[in-house]
Amino acid sequence: MLSMSETSLTSLWVYPFAYNSREKQLKDDHFQALVKNPFSRTHIFSARGTDFSSSFTSKAGHLLVNRSRNNQNIDYNVEILKFCEVGNLQKAMELLFQREKMGLDVRSYCSVLQLCAEHKSLDDGRKVHSIINRNGIEIGGVLGSKLVFMYVSCGDLIEGKRVFDKIENEKVFLWNLLMNEYAKIGNFKDSVHMYYRMLELGIEVNSYTFSCVLKCFAASGNVVEGEKVHAYMLKLGFGSYTTVVNSLITFYFKCGRIESGQKLFDEMRVRDVISWNSMISGYLASGLAERGIKVFTEMLILGVRVDLATVVSVLAACANIRNIWLSRAIHVYAVKAGFDMKMSFSNTLLDLYSKCGDMDGAVCVFENMEEKNIVSWTSMIAGYAREGLFHEAIELYREMRKKGINPDVFTVTSILHACACSGSLENGMEVHEYIIEKSMVSNLAVSNALMDMYAKCGNMENAESVFSQMTAKDIVSWNTMIGGYSKNCLANEALNLFTTMQLHARPDDVTVTCILPACASLAALDRGREIHGCILRNGLCSDRFVLNALVDMYVKCGALVIAKLLFDKIALKDLVSWTIMIAGYGMHGFGNEAIATFKEMRQAGIEPDEVSFISILYACSHSGLLNEGWKFFNIMRNEFYIEPNLEHYACMVDLLARAGRLSMAYKFIKSMPLEPDATIWGALLCGCRIYHDVNLAEKVAEHVFELAPENTRYYVLLANIYSEAEKWEEVKKLREKIGKRGLKKNPGCSWIEIKGKVYIFVSGDSAHPQAKNIRLLLRDLRKKMKEQGHSSKQKYALINADEMEKELALCGHSEKLAMAFGILNLPAGQTIRVTKNLRVCGDCHEMAKSISKVLERDIVLRDSNRFHHFKDGYCSCRGYW
DNA sequence: CGTTTTGCTA
Numbered sequence: 045m046l047s048m049s050e051t052s053l054t055s056l057w058v059y060p061f062a063y064n065s066r067e068k069q070l071k072d073d074h075f076q077a078l079v080k081n082p083f084s085r086t087h088i089f090s091a092r093g094t095d096f097s098s099s100f101t102s103k104a105g106h107l108l109v110n111r112s113r114n115n116q117n118i119d120y121n122v123e124i125l126k127f128c129e130v131g132n133l134q135k136a137m138e139l140l141f142q143r144e145k146m147g148l149d150v151r152s153y154c155s156v157l158q159l160c161a162e163h164k165s166l167d168d169g170r171k172v173h174s175i176i177n178r179n180g181i182e183i184g185g186v187l188g189s190k191l192v193f194m195y196v197s198c199g200d201l202i203e204g205k206r207v208f209d210k211i212e213n214e215k216v217f218l219w220n221l222l223m224n225e226y227a228k229i230g231n232f233k234d235s236v237h238m239y240y241r242m243l244e245l246g247i248e249v250n251s252y253t254f255s256c257v258l259k260c261f262a263a264s265g266n267v268v269e270g271e272k273v274h275a276y277m278l279k280l281g282f283g284s285y286t287t288v289v290n291s292l293i294t295f296y297f298k299c300g301r302i303e304s305g306q307k308l309f310d311e312m313r314v315r316d317v318i319s320w321n322s323m324i325s326g327y328l329a330s331g332l333a334e335r336g337i338k339v340f341t342e343m344l345i346l347g348v349r350v351d352l353a354t355v356v357s358v359l360a361a362c363a364n365i366r367n368i369w370l371s372r373a374i375h376v377y378a379v380k381a382g383f384d385m386k387m388s389f390s391n392t393l394l395d396l397y398s399k400c401g402d403m404d405g406a407v408c409v410f411e412n413m414e415e416k417n418i419v420s421w422t423s424m425i426a427g428y429a430r431e432g433l434f435h436e437a438i439e440l441y442r443e444m445r446k447k448g449i450n451p452d453v454f455t456v457t458s459i460l461h462a463c464a465c466s467g468s469l470e471n472g473m474e475v476h477e478y479i480i481e482k483s484m485v486s487n488l489a490v491s492n493a494l495m496d497m498y499a500k501c502g503n504m505e506n507a508e509s510v511f512s513q514m515t516a517k518d519i520v521s522w523n524t525m526i527g528g529y530s531k532n533c534l535a536n537e538a539l540n541l542f543t544t545m546q547l548h549a550r551p552d553d554v555t556v557t558c559i560l561p562a563c564a565s566l567a568a569l570d571r572g573r574e575i576h577g578c579i580l581r582n583g584l585c586s587d588r589f590v591l592n593a594l595v596d597m598y599v600k601c602g603a604l605v606i607a608k609l610l611f612d613k614i615a616l617k618d619l620v621s622w623t624i625m626i627a628g629y630g631m632h633g634f635g636n637e638a639i640a641t642f643k644e645m646r647q648a649g650i651e652p653d654e655v656s657f658i659s660i661l662y663a664c665s666h667s668g669l670l671n672e673g674w675k676f677f678n679i680m681r682n683e684f685y686i687e688p689n690l691e692h693y694a695c696m697v698d699l700l701a702r703a704g705r706l707s708m709a710y711k712f713i714k715s716m717p718l719e720p721d722a723t724i725w726g727a728l729l730c731g732c733r734i735y736h737d738v739n740l741a742e743k744v745a746e747h748v749f750e751l752a753p754e755n756t757r758y759y760v761l762l763a764n765i766y767s768e769a770e771k772w773e774e775v776k777k778l779r780e781k782i783g784k785r786g787l788k789k790n791p792g793c794s795w796i797e798i799k800g801k802v803y804i805f806v807s808g809d810s811a812h813p814q815a816k817n818i819r820l821l822l823r824d825l826r827k828k829m830k831e832q833g834h835s836s837k838q839k840y841a842l843i844n845a846d847e848m849e850k851e852l853a854l855c856g857h858s859e860k861l862a863m864a865f866g867i868l869n870l871p872a873g874q875t876i877r878v879t880k881n882l883r884v885c886g887d888c889h890e891m892a893k894s895i896s897k898v899l900e901r902d903i904v905l906r907d908s909n910r911f912h913h914f915k916d917g918y919c920s921c922r923g924y925w
Numbered sequence: 926c927g928t929t930t931t932g933c934t935a
Contacts, residue, residue: 158928193928220929255930290931321932328934353933360934392934422935454935 121149128155133163137171144175150187157190161197169194184211192218201225214245220252232260236269251282255291262291262298270295290318297326317351324357333361337370352383356392363396371396391419398427418452426458434466451478453487460493464500472497485513492520499528504537519552527558535562536802539571551578553587560593564600567879567906570800572597592620599628602877602904602911619650627659632911633920635667642676654686661695666910668924670703694723701731702924706740722752729758733765741765756782756789757882794858794880796866805861818864825864829894859888863895863903875902883907893917 120143127136136156140148153176160169173191176183183191188211195204201222208218219242226235239257242249254277261270274292282288289312296305309315309323320343327336340358343350355378362371375393378384390413397405406427413420421444428437441459444451451459456479463472476494484490491514498507511517511525522545529538542559545551551559556579563572576594584590591614598607611617611625622645629638642660645652652660657680664673677696680686688696693716700709709728713720725747732741741762748758759782766774795804805812812818859880866876884892884907892903897917905912913920 161928189928197928217927217929224929250930252930259931287931292931294931316931318932323932325932325934351933356933363934388934390934395935419935424935426935452935458935 120146121152124148124152125155128159131159131162133159133165133168137168140172140175144179147179150181153181154186154190157187157194161190161194164198166195166198166200169198183207188213189215189218193221196221196225201229214247216242216247216250216253219247220250220256223253223256227256227260227263230263232263235260236264249280251285251288254282254285254288258288258291258295262295265299267299267301270299284313286312286314286316286319290316290322293319293322294326297322297330300330302326302330302332315348317349317354320348321351321353321357324354324361328357328361328364331364333364336361337365337367350381352386352388355381355383356388359389359392359396363392363399366400368400387413387415387417387420391417391423394420395423395427398423398430401431403427403431403433418449418455421449422452422455422458425455425462429458429462429465432465434462434468437462438466438468438471450482453484453490456484457489457493460490460497464493464497467501469498469501469503472501485510486515488514488516488518488521492518492524495521495524495528499524499532502532504528504532504534517548519549519555522549523552523554523558526555526562530558530562530565533565535565535568538562539566539568542575546578551582551584553584553590556584557587557589557593560590560597564597566795566797566802567601567877568797568802569598569601569603569877570797572601574800588614588616588618588621592618592624595621595628596624599624599631600906602632602906602913604628604632604634604911617645617648617650619645619653619656622648622650623652623656623659626656626663630659630663630666632913633666633922633924635663635669635672638663638667639669639672652680652684654680654689654692657684657686658691658695661692661699665695665699665702666921666924668703668922670699670705673699690718690721690724693718693720694727697724698727698730701728702734704731704735706731706735706737710740710744720747722748722755722758725751726758726761729761729765733761733768736765736769738765738769738771753785754787756787759787760789790882792858792880792882792885794862794878796862796876796878798866798869803862803865805858805865807858809858809861812861812865814865814868817868818861821864821867822860825891825895825898828898829891832894832898857885857888859884859905859907860891863888863892863905866903867895867899867901873901875904877904877906879906881908883909884912889919893919 120139124136124139124143127133127139133156136159140152140156153172156172157169160166160172169191172194176187176191181187188207192204192208192211195201195207204225205222208222213219219238223235223238226232226238236257239249239253239260242253254273257273258270261267261273277283277288277292289308293305293308296302296308305323305326309319312319320339323339324336327333327339337358340350340354340361343354355374359371359374359378362368362374375384378389383389390409394406394409394413397403397409406424410416410420410424421440425437425440425444428434428440437459441451441455441462444455456475459475460472463469463475472494475497479485479490479494485494491510494510495507498504498510507525507528511521514521522541526538526541526545529535529541538559539562542551542555542562545555556575559575560572563569563575575597579585579590579594585594591610595607595611595614598604598610607628608625611621614621622641626638626641626645629635629641638660642652642656645656657676660676661673664670664676673696677688677692680692681688693713697709697713700706700712706728709731713724713728716724725744729741729744729748732738732744745758745762748755752758759778763775763778766772766778791806793804793806795802797803809815859878862878862880863876866878870876884905889912892905892912892914894917895901896903896914903912903914905914910921
């Protein structure tokens, strides 16, 4: 824009009477170009008002040389420049094509390239490039720079870099330009590479270079290299450049070096609004919203100018700590400052409402927004997902796509979370397709969310496929996969991946809380101990989730004493800690200790929930504490107003049935306000077996078979009841029934861990290298049992007679094999710990008792129901199994 | 000649 004096002077000089016709003149492109043309005296005044003579002589002089050589040409160059000046790319291109053979001035090409860059017209730019090549014009110096600039501006970074590499370049500008472009597309590696190359070539770097390279190291979290840049920057005297220090502050915050960022900020002599905003958003992103707000307050006290970005960050900080009061104040402030009409402000407000659980408020903001962007939609979707309204989240995502809005990385991760939590595999797979289409898989957060979605939907194959295709994995990726395997009952896969992980990354608190349940489910005590060591080495033992998982692992691996020692050491025991310990005592048969722990918990001021009541009720039933169980059932309902669910009822039926109150249990089921399921009838069926009540068993079995026709466990149970009553005819009938249905018995299997390795045995296993020794040992033991008056209980037979014979011939059941293997391979005196996938068989139970006495070996056997500690011929279950 | 940077909500 011309200043007032210049305008008047200009106009007067060229057209003394032109004042009135000025508007008309401006409409005329051609004329306007003339006014600005380097040859007109006007140009000298308008563009370079100060130095009349030098500008005139240099420019005109240059062109005058051309004029003398080729009179025609001068006009073409001038004309092209004219069109460039007014921004008429089309005309300039036409002229360029027409006159390319005339040996046009390099400047003309430069001007057109500049215009192509401004218009972001890659097509035209390429055409200019080919004209240049066609006419054998040497690409270098200014022309080279312009070509690179054009390509980069038009988004063709690859071609830009190609031209750049061909030309001599010590100009820092182009280096910075390319570096920034690489950084913009997330290619930090190449950006940083250029920085190192600059240093090698001795190119003088400037503040732009430092800002860019710091951004790269911030993104990749490379503290070491970033600090080197920091030192070099100070050496070159950029320590007082506000933009560079701003970048440095952001870098330190992104690397988690908060104190360094704060220190830099404190020592800054000149701070601008960006310095302040960087601090606020730095704290916000580090999860320290309060400190961000504190920076904002300081800003207000010092009277620093606040801008939209400040308000947006502070409001987001308020949202994160759910500070409604401060949010309102800032809202009012924003309205006064006129920020409230901005989209980014509305987006933050919307997110604030949704984070505070006010989805109606969020919807209100959302619907009243004149313009919405991807952030608005994503915030809404994430809000619905956070509130557990997964269906709404998915619906809104659909609506958004219908509107033609392209989900970005944030949207995709939010919707995947909604799909994961609602188990909507189909929707999740649709999102996966979109992700592939937009090649978003390279994004870590997206891949992690995808894996989580597949894992939560139970599809570990697809999760594994995403995982294996990831080029870079972070701790979240590993944790998601390990946790996925763990939760999908693939404990061995979880453990194997954990081993692999340790070669690549350092486990964190989440990793160990994911892997410990896998050890627990396998009862892999040695692996669990290893992980305990890993926890100690990595300083993770102050995390309450880790401690709870650790206690749970020791409980489920049968090491109750260690579990209790650790439990006592937990300084802040939460409801979960207490529940784990109560359940632990329960499954090990220490009902009274469980009750004592429950009381302690209440004394500690922790209120039990429905889960802790399940634990205590099971503890009572495992120890046959009928009256205490009833008491807790009543306390739960009358004192804590917790409505019993199916699981609570199952506990009670179990309790009654084990205590021999079979008809009472039957009446109890009949009086339930909930529809009983197979587990509940199954518990009673179990009781029928213990107390040999064939008549009731048949009645109960009808219910069970109706509710769970596919579960072989119950057919086996009934068959056992028949065979124990020597009703062989009925056993046969049942066997035929099962055969007709094509059902297969869930094979019993047991395993034992020796020196960290798990050995698995299935019923009648003879393939094992030590099978012969095991057989001999068992035969020997059987003999000793008989001498002591134990009779072999042929009653513990199974449905299939052939199988039974085979098992007897080989001395049988998987738990016997595993126990024998333990005796043969573990040093004397060491407890034998065996785990079985089904309930322990009665004969094996007897044999274990005998082994514990005859061989003086302690045995801890975990079956699908509880623990059995065998010692001196007794079992901790005292018959309650 | 000038062209490029730093912060901003999910």
